[in-house]
Amino acid sequence: MTSKPAKISVQGVTKTFALGRDTFTALDDVSLDIADHEFVTVVGPSGCGKSTLMNILAGLETPTAGRALVDGAPVLGPGPERGVIFQQYALFPWLTVRQNVEFGLRTTGVPKAERRSRAEHFIELVGLERFADALPKTLSGGMRQRCAIARAYAVDPSILLMDEPFGALDALTRVKLQEQLLRTWSQDKRTVLFITHDVDEAVFLANRVIVMAARPGRVYDVIEVDPAIERNEAFRLSPEFAALRNRVWHSVYHQEGRTAPAAAGSATS
Amino acid sequence: MSVLEKRGAEPSGQTPPAPDDAGTTNATKTAAEPSRPGRRGLPLILNAVSVVLGIALWWAAAAAGFKLPTPPEVVSRAGTLIADGTLGEDVLASLTRVLIGFGLGTAVAVPVGFLMGWYGIARGLMEPWIQFFRTVPPLAIIPLAVVVMGIDETPKIFVIFLAAFLACVISTFQGVVNVDRTLINAARVLGARDAVIFARVVVPASTPFILVGMRVGLGSAWATLVAAELIAAQEGLGYRMQNAQLYYDLPTIFVGLISIGILGLLMDRILLLAERKLTGWQERR
Ligand SMILES: Nc1ncnc2c1ncn2[C@@H]1O[C@H](COP(=O)(O)OP(=O)(O)OP(=O)(O)O)[C@@H](O)[C@H]1O
Ligand SMILES: [Mg+2]
Numbered sequence: 001m002t003s004k005p006a007k008i009s010v011q012g013v014t015k016t017f018a019l020g021r022d023t024f025t026a027l028d029d030v031s032l033d034i035a036d037h038e039f040v041t042v043v044g045p046s047g048c049g050k051s052t053l054m055n056i057l058a059g060l061e062t063p064t065a066g067r068a069l070v071d072g073a074p075v076l077g078p079g080p081e082r083g084v085i086f087q088q089y090a091l092f093p094w095l096t097v098r099q100n101v102e103f104g105l106r107t108t109g110v111p112k113a114e115r116r117s118r119a120e121h122f123i124e125l126v127g128l129e130r131f132a133d134a135l136p137k138t139l140s141g142g143m144r145q146r147c148a149i150a151r152a153y154a155v156d157p158s159i160l161l162m163d164e165p166f167g168a169l170d171a172l173t174r175v176k177l178q179e180q181l182l183r184t185w186s187q188d189k190r191t192v193l194f195i196t197h198d199v200d201e202a203v204f205l206a207n208r209v210i211v212m213a214a215r216p217g218r219v220y221d222v223i224e225v226d227p228a229i230e231r232n233e234a235f236r237l238s239p240e241f242a243a244l245r246n247r248v249w250h251s252v253y254h255q256e257g258r259t260a261p262a263a264a265g266s267a268t269s
Numbered sequence: 270m271s272v273l274e275k276r277g278a279e280p281s282g283q284t285p286p287a288p289d290d291a292g293t294t295n296a297t298k299t300a301a302e303p304s305r306p307g308r309r310g311l312p313l314i315l316n317a318v319s320v321v322l323g324i325a326l327w328w329a330a331a332a333a334g335f336k337l338p339t340p341p342e343v344v345s346r347a348g349t350l351i352a353d354g355t356l357g358e359d360v361l362a363s364l365t366r367v368l369i370g371f372g373l374g375t376a377v378a379v380p381v382g383f384l385m386g387w388y389g390i391a392r393g394l395m396e397p398w399i400q401f402f403r404t405v406p407p408l409a410i411i412p413l414a415v416v417v418m419g420i421d422e423t424p425k426i427f428v429i430f431l432a433a434f435l436a437c438v439i440s441t442f443q444g445v446v447n448v449d450r451t452l453i454n455a456a457r458v459l460g461a462r463d464a465v466i467f468a469r470v471v472v473p474a475s476t477p478f479i480l481v482g483m484r485v486g487l488g489s490a491w492a493t494l495v496a497a498e499l500i501a502a503q504e505g506l507g508y509r510m511q512n513a514q515l516y517y518d519l520p521t522i523f524v525g526l527i528s529i530g531i532l533g534l535l536m537d538r539i540l541l542l543a544e545r546k547l548t549g550w551q552e553r554r
Contacts, residue, residue: 060454078458090455094473094550103469104459137552155459 006033007191012066015052026052028216037189041206043196049217050195054163058084083157085165089144091136097147098132104155122150142173162194182231203244211251221251338520346520362505370429371490375483378437386445407432408496425497432489437482444478480544491533
């Protein structure tokens with residue numbers, strides 16, 4: 001794995017936002033490499049810049065300093081090799097499930113017949129075939145999320161950027177979608193950057209868990225998870241899982257100097 | 270197959286969204302359709318009862334000596350006005366003015382609203398004028414319009430145009446400004462360029478706003494009509510009423526009022542129907 005070049009490379013990325021007269025540092029000198037076929041999860045407190053990092057990789061934001069590379073080339077904008085699943089489902093509410101899934105295929109000029117069959121395939125993959133012609137408003141949260149996943153998959157990206165995709169779902173649906181995601185990932189081995197604020201989810205899915213800290217947003221800790229472990233219920237209930245979970249939990253919720261920035265924050269305001 | 274069985278188990282597991290999930294499953298079939306007339310039936314009856322009561326009240330008031338024509342008087346006047354073709358001509362003249370003014374107003378307002386919402390430059394250039402004319406009632410423009418444009422159809426249509434334009438342009442602009450950023454981002458990551466984003470995201474997303482603007486614009490257009498027809502008109506519902514006023518001809522005034530009301534209601538219903546058709550995808554709260 002070490003011999004492979006990085007699929008995604010984030011090099012000293014800093015992102016500041018103008019906040020009135022001040023600037024706010026959302027990301028401070030973040031560096032990280034993700035190998036081809038790797039499943040990386042990012043976990044951290046709210047406001048630590050997870051979404052900002054993903055937007056930079058998606059090409060929706062530009063870094064203030066540093067650079068983001070995909071396949072060795074700097075990210076200059078969105079690209080079809082990077083599929084994005086947003087924190088909010090971001091389905092087009094005026095389009096049916098099928099039309100949503102076909103959206104990316106239309107913009108990339110896939111001919112109609114192929115569009116149809118590819119959309120059909122991914123709608124089936126996420127189990128929405130009975131709802132192919134339904135509008136998003138008639139779908140439950142979990143179904144909307146599956147539709148968003150199908151829409152991203154349909155363009156066949158080699159990289160999936162997922163921003164808390166299961167955040168708004170109940171525990172049961174969530175576990176199901178996690179397992180389904182891992183099943184498809186183990187077949188097609190895309191490179192996945194998966195953002196979450198759920199420690200269990202981060203550990204269960206990842207080859208590597210990246211823990212971020214806030215104010216300023218930075219990489220705080222990196223925890224490896226043996227990719228050879230089979231991700232199933234047994235793993236979820238195993239002592240290894242509990243140990244990893246403990247480590248990540250401590251990293252997220254007992255970050256050193258965590259009180260210091262908060263105090264500094266209240267002093268400035 | 271495994272996906273299927275998992276899906277089957279899902280609704281029972283989602284404690285809060287479960288009823289919603291079950292309900293939507295039906296909604297995608299036809300369950301929502303048959304229930305609608307049932308729910309609509311009662312209000313319709315109430316509407317009819319209310320109309321009948323209102324007319325009865327009017328009749329009673331007229332009989333009690335208020336200076337009002339009785340319903341039969343109004344109906345018979347409507348009969349004569351229809352028979353001699355006056356009402357038809359008036360309706361045609363008024364409708365033509367409203368439709369031309371309103372049509373031009375929306376046709377200009379929609380692209381201008383889009384430009385203002387999409388390009389900061391366009392917004393900066395046009396905003397002061399729109400804000401200014403918004404505070405001036407279109408009727409206040411009539412004297413100016415008559416002096417500048419004469420007394421033929423042009424000033425009448427112009428004030429109606431202005432009323433419709435102002436209502437619609439602001440609402441279209443709001444619609445474009447309010448387009449959800451995440452939807453635009455979603456389109457971008459799916460490979461859409463500006464033109465596609467505009468046509469396939471911005472336009473549909475702002476359609477509800479445009480249609481609301483059109484309905485408000487139509488209301489303003491009607492509201493402006495009667496006053497616009499005070500400008501040396503030879504026909505039209507407003508003119509006919511104005512003329513009747515000179516002879517204390519109350520039944521004719523009533524016929525004019527009722528005609529304006531009915532026509533306005535009909536046109537509003539048509540737009541409402543279009544709105545339902547075009548914006549049915551919206552989640553109603
Ligand atoms: N466009 C923007 N303008 C100003 N500040 C911004 C902007 N986008 C993000 N921020 C700030 O940057 C910080 C990081 O935001 P980001 O959305 O990346 O956090 P996050 O880690 O995804 O949080 P969450 O877990 O709540 O989604 C936040 O404090 C936010 O207020
Ligand atoms: Mg976020």
